[in-house]
Amino acid sequence: MSTELLKTPLNDLHRELGAKMVEFAGYDMPVQYPAGVMKEHLHTREQAGLFDVSHMGQILLSGPHAAQALETLVPVDIIDLPVGMQRYAMFTNETGGILDDLMVANLGNDQLMLVVNAACKNEDLAHLRQQIGDQCEITPLFEERALLALQGPQAVTTLARLAPEVAKMTFMQYTTLQIDGIDCYVSRSGYTGEDGYEISVPAEQAESLARRLLTEPEVAPIGLGARDSLRLEAGLCLYGHDMNIQTTPVQASLLWAISKARRADGARAGGFPGAEQVFAQHQSGAARKRVGLLPQERTPVREGAEIVDANDQVIGTVCSGGFGPTLGAPLAMGYLDAAFTALETQVWAIVRAKKVPMRVSKMPFVAPRYFRG
Amino acid sequence: MSELRFTEDHEWLRAEADGSVTVGITAFAQDALGDVVFVQLPELASYDKGAEAATVESVKAASGVYMPLNGEIVEINPALDANPELVNEDPLGQGWFFRFIPSDAAAVGRLLDQHAYDRLIKANAEA
Numbered sequence: 001m002s003t004e005l006l007k008t009p010l011n012d013l014h015r016e017l018g019a020k021m022v023e024f025a026g027y028d029m030p031v032q033y034p035a036g037v038m039k040e041h042l043h044t045r046e047q048a049g050l051f052d053v054s055h056m057g058q059i060l061l062s063g064p065h066a067a068q069a070l071e072t073l074v075p076v077d078i079i080d081l082p083v084g085m086q087r088y089a090m091f092t093n094e095t096g097g098i099l100d101d102l103m104v105a106n107l108g109n110d111q112l113m114l115v116v117n118a119a120c121k122n123e124d125l126a127h128l129r130q131q132i133g134d135q136c137e138i139t140p141l142f143e144e145r146a147l148l149a150l151q152g153p154q155a156v157t158t159l160a161r162l163a164p165e166v167a168k169m170t171f172m173q174y175t176t177l178q179i180d181g182i183d184c185y186v187s188r189s190g191y192t193g194e195d196g197y198e199i200s201v202p203a204e205q206a207e208s209l210a211r212r213l214l215t216e217p218e219v220a221p222i223g224l225g226a227r228d229s230l231r232l233e234a235g236l237c238l239y240g241h242d243m244n245i246q247t248t249p250v251q252a253s254l255l256w257a258i259s260k261a262r263r264a265d266g267a268r269a270g271g272f273p274g275a276e277q278v279f280a281q282h283q284s285g286a287a288r289k290r291v292g293l294l295p296q297e298r299t300p301v302r303e304g305a306e307i308v309d310a311n312d313q314v315i316g317t318v319c320s321g322g323f324g325p326t327l328g329a330p331l332a333m334g335y336l337d338a339a340f341t342a343l344e345t346q347v348w349a350i351v352r353a354k355k356v357p358m359r360v361s362k363m364p365f366v367a368p369r370y371f372r373g
Numbered sequence: 374m375s376e377l378r379f380t381e382d383h384e385w386l387r388a389e390a391d392g393s394v395t396v397g398i399t400a401f402a403q404d405a406l407g408d409v410v411f412v413q414l415p416e417l418a419s420y421d422k423g424a425e426a427a428t429v430e431s432v433k434a435a436s437g438v439y440m441p442l443n444g445e446i447v448e449i450n451p452a453l454d455a456n457p458e459l460v461n462e463d464p465l466g467q468g469w470f471f472r473f474i475p476s477d478a479a480a481v482g483r484l485l486d487q488h489a490y491d492r493l494i495k496a497n498a499e500a
Contacts, residue, residue, distance in 0.1 A: 031433075036432075037407055037408055038408040038410075038432060039408075225432060225433060229432065298454075299413065300411060300430045322432065323411070323432055325432075330410075352435075
């Protein structure tokens, strides 16, 4: 690769820890540390894992009309998002396709903090500026702030040693606090299905905070490889794989993320790009939908594999797939024609020219352990 | 037990006393693949050199294991079905893949020896 890769503030630390580095969304990122994907995955489910997710884009919206303005771009209730809470959302386009998915937190004082995907962050910023730049102040914090995720059942114990107030937070709460003397934004959320936190920290203090967290005996560094298998077991979508500009929230099985107030019969119905198409699809049902899939053999079924029915007719495609270390078996997500999306439907993936039987499965594949108080 | 021979695809071969040749993947290969979660082993049959005889699925991706020489596969390692992680833990021992009878027994000796393979790894690392 000839183009210079971007680096997060933890790049030196990753190398020191012996990480295997790979290119991801233009960044030089750790895919695994010497422990390896399997052990890192299991460690996160059993104790606590520290992830560098500083490649993701943090964007601050401020001003009295920020919430109202953001609502014109997402099918989610932002106006009534309480101070100190975070919510999942997605940017849609005029046909209801998903431009990116994101987290939105209400900091109070007319400020919203967004976290968007690394691969989309420049487009997202341009989209925000173009669509709502005249209604609120838009401040990208791509260089200024790093983002760490501390995930797993021991995340609360370890982080509370440094900042006791985090133990009182519940799932999707968001607050400003000092950790080891460093001013941070902390949410109790993540991308693993486990209890845990995401910590936004000034870039210049990210490394010292990461080093401090790694001194806790329960905490191990975790790479992008395990991050992917953890989120897959949790049934969580990866943008660009499990949804994209050609899939709507209905097709992506993300209807739950469309707030009641923004639905066709809601108090502030529609008003986001592609609302008519999304509502029409909700009414009539999508022609294809994202479902969970459990291969019935040990063969992992990977992204791009064709899915066929008993008569070898192509009925869909696998969008994410691999091996679930906690599940102890292969697992996948795919888009299937509507007629085949009922739970337990028997379908087959084509792997190396052979049919691997799979069953349509409920998601998440591994029960989430979010702390709801 | 004779000395090991290697292919440029990071397989090792060991000529056994009974005339068969055992095949596995090298420590370098298993480290590059990451945690192995599934091995699809070959049918007992004749294969041409270069044919994909087995497939290794790691947490990251699927990779082919190729027939190093023309020959007939006569045995597969049954332990890999239940314990594919043996490929990571003991690549040159319990993590072997299959045994075959080469059509030309002398061809094994013409493959890379340890010294040549080590040079190949070194060249790869520096590339």
